[in-house]
Amino acid sequence: MSKDPLPGLTLCNNAVLRRATRKLGQFYDDVVAPSGLKATQQGLLYQIHIGDEPAMGAIAGALVMDLSALGHTLKPLIRDGYVETFTDPNDRRIKRVRLTPQGLIKLDEAMKLWRVAQQRFEDMVGKEQAAMLRAALDDIAALDFGIPPAAP
Amino acid sequence: MSKDPLPGLTLCNNAVLRRATRKLGQFYDDVVAPSGLKATQQGLLYQIHIGDEPAMGAIAGALVMDLSALGHTLKPLIRDGYVETFTDPNDRRIKRVRLTPQGLIKLDEAMKLWRVAQQRFEDMVGKEQAAMLRAALDDIAALDFGIPPAAP
């Protein structure tokens, strides 16, 4: 017998997505917590790490995140000395981001924990199921809802 | 040919989920915006509406959301007169929530817009695909990662 799972809004794609995000976020956060980072921060450090001193705009684009939101999220990481920024010498509008040595160490530490969370999650839902889910979510993140503003 | 979609972190279930949430959230927000509500608020009003003057804890449970977070999220809605709370006469610890008349009107208005967003989204990803996705996300929200604390 399957215990009646969750009540309510199981109809709105957005609401269901948010709810799952809260749940999974708490789990990853819990597991990664010993590093002192939130799962979001670990992910951000990773994103910076795999980039070549990426510009803020590039990071925001990759994460489908508002540029100013990225700026805010970056602050605690800069304050704690894990990340530093510098102006691109070729285009002074651009500010690039990179990990500090401590940031790299911290990322290593967090990644070890992340692997545990990732593994535990995939053990529960199945590796393939997880991969399919990620693919579906990637598609959503890449969707192109038309342009709201007016055309010239 | 499939244009290389999104770079980076396409490995972390949590990060991918968050990214999709940001994207979809922006879309639903945009569409629902004319009502003056965020998609999250519309969803919350709806959740309250379908409940029978639900207790805060019940709402938080259904949304897999922290109780205090719910309290915070509720504040703007109370301030704007869409929602009101009252103490349960049988158990004065419990605070129940209900829509005000204006809240009901506003919800109606927002739901009309929501349907547009929902429809547009499902036209893009496919009705069945969307249903499968919701089911998968529901499963995640219902997952039971073991209990972190120690046992007696």
Next chain:
DNA sequence: TTTACTTAGTGGCATATGCCACTGTTTGCG
């Protein structure tokens, strides 16, 4: 009943995200 435990919310603090208005920079043109 008196005490100990459990339950339901609140308030404070911190991060996560967005939008908008505004400030520098670059670039494109006339």
Next chain:
DNA sequence: CGCAAACAGTGGCATATGCCACTAAGTAAA
């Protein structure tokens, strides 16, 4: 060259969420 349009970020303000410490209210055990 000089100015308008396009870009990249910043800061302020508001919502979304969480955790923790604390208070008020039931409940159960002594």
